[in-house]
Amino acid sequence: MRSQPLPSGRAKNGSKKSIRSGWQLYLFLLPAVVYIVIFAYVPMAGVQIAFKEYDFTKGIWGSEWVGLDNFSRFFESYQFWTIIRNTLLLSLYSLVISFPLPILFALVLNSFIGQKFKKIVQSVSYMPHFISTVVIVGMLVQIFNPRTGAFGSLYTFFTGNVMPDAFANPDLFPHLYVWSGIWQGIGWSSIIYIAALSSVDEHLHEAAQIDGASRLQRVRHIDFPSILPTATIMLILAVGNLMDIGFEKVFLMQNDLNLSSSEVISTYVYKVGLTIGAGDFSFATAIGLFNSVINFVLLIIVNFAAKRMGNASLW
């Protein structure tokens, strides 16, 4: 009986009740299904315009098929390699920094003594997560303002010169992007590891201590292995999103002076698709589709690799 709790007393109370009962559950499901069909699957059908020459008067279904023209136009465009390079550089740089740092932070924080201090560090480090991207970028702009910002003031204080404008320098863009991301995310991303560490068996530590293991050795050989499965899943997710640089932050940090290193796929899609004067829907959709397909393939490959290595996997 316990293994299959029936939704209603079908076995005893007859079938009438079970039908009514089922009907009610579908009612609960209805808003979500309607939403997901309209807002997720209808746009998926709209992806076909990537293979068409979208004509406003003919609509999505009536426009002419053009095969892979839009894609080859993108691959041959002079901006193609710049955009791909920027996207990959930003995402790889992000991954290399923002994947391991929260793990290290969690390990160090967890192993430290002094509960109060730990609480304070934790509470403060979560805070930036709740600040909006606009405000984060706004703070960056203000703080790096050569004349009125904190770093500008400090720079002048120590060197006596006016700091060069960081946002005008394409070489600094990836650093600003990645490290402000760390500033915002290190605490929040570490929660999941801290949670995993809290479930480590105390007896393991006691036994290791009796055997004379140092704190560092216990972190290395007890704590670290215990968060490895969690870390693997996080890595799979991160690699799956490798080409998926968030639009918002890059867009907000972009200006004409740093465009050469800040133009990524998502901002380019926006530019060719939706800004006034461009509006090339088919071309923009093709670029977006190219991006999602790469992401999807990456996710599958990484998940497969993780499975083969005998670690955790998503499915």
Add this chain to the structure above:
Amino acid sequence: MGTARAKPTSKAESGAKKVKFSTHPTSDKIYYVFSGIILTSILIAVAYPLIYVLSASFSSGTAVSSGQVLLWPVDISLEGYQAVFKNKDILRSYGNTFLYTILGTFINVTVVMTCAYALSRPGLRGRNFFMILFTFTMFFSGGLIPFYMLMRNLHLIDTMWAMVLPGALSVYNMIIARTFIQSSIPGELVEATSMDGCSDIRFFFSFVLPLSKAVIAVITLFSAVGHWNAYFNALMYLNDRSLYPLQVILREILIMNQVDVSMIMDPELQQANVQAAAVLKYALIVVATLPILCVYPFIQKYFVKGVMIGSLKG
């Protein structure tokens, strides 16, 4: 630094670590000193910009624009806040954001909880089909342009629904909620109550909702923060200034550096505009972030819980 801090609090330590700092072996002492330095630097690095913004917002425009503020407020004044609350654009968008946040969060939580409840019931026919239908959208989407065309075809451009409807169902939150309901409400309860003639609708309201308070709190928190901070949808789907949420105005002022002088109604402030603009930005950051930071202490206890529920695989 680590040493000084470690001593007084070591009493509160749990289990095996109930020892004075001086009794730790030397190698461990070195470890604790190093990790103390690391943690303190992280603390300073995260807290400094926050403190700086707060200090600058309470300083005078002259002090901020001449770069005198380094850590604490210089020449304490409220002129930044005065400028913020005299700006019509900011006030209206603040109101809009409140509306979008409340309405949007309500819709999110409703759709997520009803869907999660239905999918938590093992007897639901086609449950796997629906799960695949939902989870597939986490990994693949139509992309920006097809979504924009959909919004246009639905005539949602330049309406408040453009801010509220997209993202009404967060599949991730739904899976969290479903896992929570499955693990906290035993199947026997469903059986027992249905024998007593309790319908699925009544079961939802009198058992599922009250028992899922923790997960509802987490989802409410996540979606409220999401709506409060939402910027993307406004950029894409709103052209009407009177509908703009706070974040769009924030971008104009903070990043694009457009402070509309005519929007500051006080002529005295207009004169001092150059200086006011600098301090207004900091005050604006504080005002825009304050509502979230106000609820922060109350919701903090749910963070770990929320992440823990999410990490139980659905």
